[in-house]
Amino acid sequence: MRPVITAFEASPDRGRGQARDMRVRWALEEVGQPYDVRLLSFGEMKEAAHLALQPFGQVPTYEEGGLVLFETGAIVLHVAGRRAGLLPADAGGRARAVAWMFAALNTVEPPIVEREQAGYAERDAPWYKARLPLLDGRIRQRLDALSARLAAADWLDGAFSAGDLMMVSVLRRLEGSGMLETYPNLAAYVARAEARPAYGRAFAAQLAVFRAASDGGAGPGSSQT
Amino acid sequence: MRPVITAFEASPDRGRGQARDMRVRWALEEVGQPYDVRLLSFGEMKEAAHLALQPFGQVPTYEEGGLVLFETGAIVLHVAGRRAGLLPADAGGRARAVAWMFAALNTVEPPIVEREQAGYAERDAPWYKARLPLLDGRIRQRLDALSARLAAADWLDGAFSAGDLMMVSVLRRLEGSGMLETYPNLAAYVARAEARPAYGRAFAAQLAVFRAASDGGAGPGSSQT
Numbered sequence: 509m510r511p512v513i514t515a516f517e518a519s520p521d522r523g524r525g526q527a528r529d530m531r532v533r534w535a536l537e538e539v540g541q542p543y544d545v546r547l548l549s550f551g552e553m554k555e556a557a558h559l560a561l562q563p564f565g566q567v568p569t570y571e572e573g574g575l576v577l578f579e580t581g582a583i584v585l586h587v588a589g590r591r592a593g594l595l596p597a598d599a600g601g602r603a604r605a606v607a608w609m610f611a612a613l614n615t616v617e618p619p620i621v622e623r624e625q626a627g628y629a630e631r632d633a634p635w636y637k638a639r640l641p642l643l644d645g646r647i648r649q650r651l652d653a654l655s656a657r658l659a660a661a662d663w664l665d666g667a668f669s670a671g672d673l674m675m676v677s678v679l680r681r682l683e684g685s686g687m688l689e690t691y692p693n694l695a696a697y698v699a700r701a702e703a704r705p706a707y708g709r710a711f712a713a714q715l716a717v718f719r720a721a722s723d724g725g726a727g728p729g730s731s732q733t
Numbered sequence: 734m735r736p737v738i739t740a741f742e743a744s745p746d747r748g749r750g751q752a753r754d755m756r757v758r759w760a761l762e763e764v765g766q767p768y769d770v771r772l773l774s775f776g777e778m779k780e781a782a783h784l785a786l787q788p789f790g791q792v793p794t795y796e797e798g799g800l801v802l803f804e805t806g807a808i809v810l811h812v813a814g815r816r817a818g819l820l821p822a823d824a825g826g827r828a829r830a831v832a833w834m835f836a837a838l839n840t841v842e843p844p845i846v847e848r849e850q851a852g853y854a855e856r857d858a859p860w861y862k863a864r865l866p867l868l869d870g871r872i873r874q875r876l877d878a879l880s881a882r883l884a885a886a887d888w889l890d891g892a893f894s895a896g897d898l899m900m901v902s903v904l905r906r907l908e909g910s911g912m913l914e915t916y917p918n919l920a921a922y923v924a925r926a927e928a929r930p931a932y933g934r935a936f937a938a939q940l941a942v943f944r945a946a947s948d949g950g951a952g953p954g955s956s957q958t
Binding site: 585609614 | 791800806807810840855858881
């Protein structure tokens with residue numbers, strides 16, 4: 509059964525791999541699971557047919573036979589549980605990898621999203637600049653702790669896992685802010701993950717979708733890995 | 734093996750069950766797993782001994798033999814995987830319950846935390862009131878979608894699951910804001926969960942810790958369920 513994921517027809521990040529389908533593509537590539545992609549416009553994401561799959565009107569979703577999943581954390585964990593490559597063999601190691609997934613999504617990502625949202629929604633507000641140190645401080649508090657824990661290790665807990673995949677995906681949202689560069693071990697951690705062949709294949713696949721859309725066509729109805 | 738969790742010695746929420754140990758206590762009660770509690774002061778949470786267990790210096794943690802976990806999502810999922818009561822028997826149902834856990838923590842909770850943080854950190858700022866509609870709007874966007882999906886059902890996907898436990902825990906952070914009351918089905922959903930005996934036992938246990946601390950003593954070094 510070849511799973512089908514959904515992704516933006518024309519990603520607002522212009523192919524930089526920041527849209528959340530990148531996380532799922534990367535996981536599928538790490539475990540060697542071929543997949544299909546169904547592209548959606550912004551309008552289609554808010555229609556009843558998609559809301560039946562994703563109640564919050566977002567991408568990606570994951571369909572596999574009768575199973576429908578949303579939330580990248582849940583999709584990546586499901587993919588990781590089906591084939592080897594993203595979770596350790598022992599139960600304790602698996603539970604710790606899952607802890608890093610939740611840490612990425614519930615502890616590290618929220619202040620990063622908060623800063624992004626200020627840039628979108630409040631850039632012209634009179635308080636925008638005055639609030640930036642507060643927003644940056646919240647991110648740095650998390651990065652300080654993460655950098656201290658990673659120390660000189662390659663990955664967060666032994667071999668590369670779904671926890672690293674999710675943490676790196678979250679840290680990549682800081683690209684262009686200059687913040688990551690002040691933590692050399694975290695910058696090297698992200699670069700190490702981006703050098704993985706599975707990451708490269710996933711990145712190329714999402715970039716191809718964006719390029720097809722920006723070439724003026726409607727883009728392919730589906731792409732394959 | 735009786736697990737040990739950590740919790741605030743004197744919770745800043747004054748026993749309203751908003752601290753995150755409540756989520757873990759509730760899960761342990763739902764599956765009938767006895768546990769011990771080790772209480773920590775704010776100072777102790779930032780010391781090296783605790784940072785070795787929880788890199789971000791927070792509570793709760795979960796220790797069981799040699800296994801150490803942090804992040805309530807990971808702890809609740811681990812607890813749910815060990816004993817019946819929080820996850821469906823079929824693999825698809827389990828994956829969907831996990832999706833609701835991630836939805837609670839990565840999609841619904843962040844805008845609620847953002848609003849709380851504004852109340853703590855920016856209440857005296859000249860822009861505080863002007864930003865409130867923006868913050869409320871972000872929360873309502875999520876509640877609109879959640880309310881539409883829940884509709885007239887008792888729980889999010891079949892029987893009560895770890896997904897409901899986490900979603901209700903997140904929605905409870907809106908207590909006192911008046912926002913939840915404008916979604917009758919969500920308010921009833923939270924009340925339905927709070928009426929569960931396991932919720933009641935967990936709530937009483939965390940309240941007892943707060944009362945012991947506020948009675949002027951250092952509180953018990955550990956409490957048991």
